[in-house]
Amino acid sequence: MDKIDLILDTCKKCGNCCRDTIPLISDSEIEVWTKNNDVEILNNIEPYMRWHTFKKKNNACTFFDGEKCLIHDKKPESCRLFPHSKDSAIELDCDLFDLLNK
Numbered sequence: 001m002d003k004i005d006l007i008l009d010t011c012k013k014c015g016n017c018c019r020d021t022i023p024l025i026s027d028s029e030i031e032v033w034t035k036n037n038d039v040e041i042l043n044n045i046e047p048y049m050r051w052h053t054f055k056k057k058n059n060a061c062t063f064f065d066g067e068k069c070l071i072h073d074k075k076p077e078s079c080r081l082f083p084h085s086k087d088s089a090i091e092l093d094c095d096l097f098d099l100l101n102k
């Protein structure tokens with residue numbers, strides 16, 4: 001099994017990473033969405049500390065429909081790199097950190 005298959009197999013599809021975290025968005029990602037005129041994405045961005053993030057809906061990321069990411073192909077790198085730390089993996093009951101850091 002290659003690494004991608006292992007990741008897909010290990011991810012429980014619980015959605016905790018979209019429900020209980022805040023994706024960090026960089027200026028360069030905003031530039032790309034602006035260039036591509038991704039209006040729906042741009043309209044759902046708000047400032048967060050020295051970064052940006054997506055607005056929330058029912059306390060989850062606005063692009064989480066309860067089962068999946070509605071902008072999967074365009075989601076920020078911080079979503080692709082989740083979980084960022086052992087602590088966040090434990091907090092959200094995610095096994096991917098251990099898999100990716102063996």
Ligand code: SF4
Pocket residue numbers: 010011012013014015016017018082083092093094095096
């Ligand atoms: S929290 Fe972890 S196991 Fe759950 S959906 Fe996100 S990546 Fe998958």
Ligand code: SF4
Pocket residue numbers: 017018023054061062063064065068069070071072075076079
């Ligand atoms: S952009 Fe997609 S993957 Fe990232 S937190 Fe929102 S719903 Fe989840």
